[in-house]
Amino acid sequence: MNVFSHPEFDNHEHLSFFCDPETGLKAIVAIHNTSRGPALGGCRMYPYATDEEALRDVLRLSKGMTYKSALANLDLGGGKSVIIGDPRKQKSEALLEAMGKHLESLGGQYIAAEDSGTSVPDLKIMGRHTQNVAGIAERMGFDGKPSNGDPSPATAWGTFIGLKAAVKHQLGRDDLKDLKVAIQGIGNVGFRLAKHLADAGAQLWVYDIFADNMQRAVDELGATPASAEDILYLPVDVVAPCAMGAVLNDDSIPKLKARIVAGAANNLLERADHDQALKDRGILYAPDFAINAGGIIDVFYERTGASPDTVRAHVDAIGDTLKEIFIRSDRSGLPTGTIANELAEERFRKHVAKVESLTERLARVG
Numbered sequence: 001m002n003v004f005s006h007p008e009f010d011n012h013e014h015l016s017f018f019c020d021p022e023t024g025l026k027a028i029v030a031i032h033n034t035s036r037g038p039a040l041g042g043c044r045m046y047p048y049a050t051d052e053e054a055l056r057d058v059l060r061l062s063k064g065m066t067y068k069s070a071l072a073n074l075d076l077g078g079g080k081s082v083i084i085g086d087p088r089k090q091k092s093e094a095l096l097e098a099m100g101k102h103l104e105s106l107g108g109q110y111i112a113a114e115d116s117g118t119s120v121p122d123l124k125i126m127g128r129h130t131q132n133v134a135g136i137a138e139r140m141g142f143d144g145k146p147s148n149g150d151p152s153p154a155t156a157w158g159t160f161i162g163l164k165a166a167v168k169h170q171l172g173r174d175d176l177k178d179l180k181v182a183i184q185g186i187g188n189v190g191f192r193l194a195k196h197l198a199d200a201g202a203q204l205w206v207y208d209i210f211a212d213n214m215q216r217a218v219d220e221l222g223a224t225p226a227s228a229e230d231i232l233y234l235p236v237d238v239v240a241p242c243a244m245g246a247v248l249n250d251d252s253i254p255k256l257k258a259r260i261v262a263g264a265a266n267n268l269l270e271r272a273d274h275d276q277a278l279k280d281r282g283i284l285y286a287p288d289f290a291i292n293a294g295g296i297i298d299v300f301y302e303r304t305g306a307s308p309d310t311v312r313a314h315v316d317a318i319g320d321t322l323k324e325i326f327i328r329s330d331r332s333g334l335p336t337g338t339i340a341n342e343l344a345e346e347r348f349r350k351h352v353a354k355v356e357s358l359t360e361r362l363a364r365v366g
């Protein structure tokens with residue numbers, strides 16, 4: 001397994017592999033960049049087919065977290081961790097405790113939060129052996145409801161706000177009544193997004209690898225079930241991928257019928273040039289690390305003790321960020337993903353320059 005020559009390696013600061021035969025834990029932690037602050041990102045548990053697939057995912061996801069935090073103007077770096085295994089069959093307290101011990105061994109460089117396949121209770125178990133977990137504090141949530149720290153509600157709300165911004169820009173619509181939306185993945189975030197859309201009058205088509213998740217959306221939201229093969233290619237207005245990444249690729253993009261792609265999943269593009277492929281087809285892409293930043297915003301403010309109103313205002317600003325990205329894309333002719341990267345790098349450079357200037361002033365005073 002090559003690391004430094006890996007196509008997804010981007011000068012990552014740290015990469016660690018951990019194996020605990022007693023519990024069955026096989027995990028990888030990737031820290032991409034800590035210039036803005038400690039690396040914070042979800043701990044994902046997924047039955048990857050190969051170790052290479054897991055490595056590719058954690059490298060891509062950790063870099064995405066660097067850009068996500070910068071774009072959201074948060075003083076955080078980018079990191080991610082993956083546990084190789086089926087969360088419904090192989091997860092155990094012992095395995096989670098072993099993961100917590102490994103997180104502690106990293107000395108605070110990386111802070112883990114909930115992700116696909118893990119939950120707040122799981123993070124609390126890891127927290128028996130480390131302080132380097134987040135999104136587990138009971139408090140008043142951004143929506144004014146009691147929260148156990150789960151960032152999923154904020155991620156779903158931010159995605160909903162971003163989806164509305166995309167609909168306004170692409171379709172010229174302020175309301176979502178009868179908007180046709182296909183959602184791939186009806187887990188913690190996908191279901192909440194579906195609920196917001198249903199409440200706004202949208203028509204929903206859903207798919208999930210777990211039948212009970214899909215049935216819940218059908219029973220509670222009146223959604224129409226779809227197959228794995230069809231969900232991305234239905235004749236709808238919006239496709240919202242909310243499961244795994246790399247679903248926008250050479251095979252899928254030519255078959256898309258939707259005019260908008262706006263979902264909560266990370267790393268939707270298999271390759272960077274797929275951004276241009278979407279633009280060439282006239283499909284508006286809401287860059288994933290811009291639209292799904294609600295969760296990281298929520299977790300960041302958990303650590304500062306900010307009020308729910310402060311958190312809500314910051315999550316709502318996702319719509320303004322996307323509006324800026326869409327307008328810049330129209331003016332420049334560049335695809336939205338490229339613009340989002342440029343905007344994140346602008347904010348990253350400003351932060352680094354600010355820190356360097358402060359360091360120089362302190363040195364002169366000293």
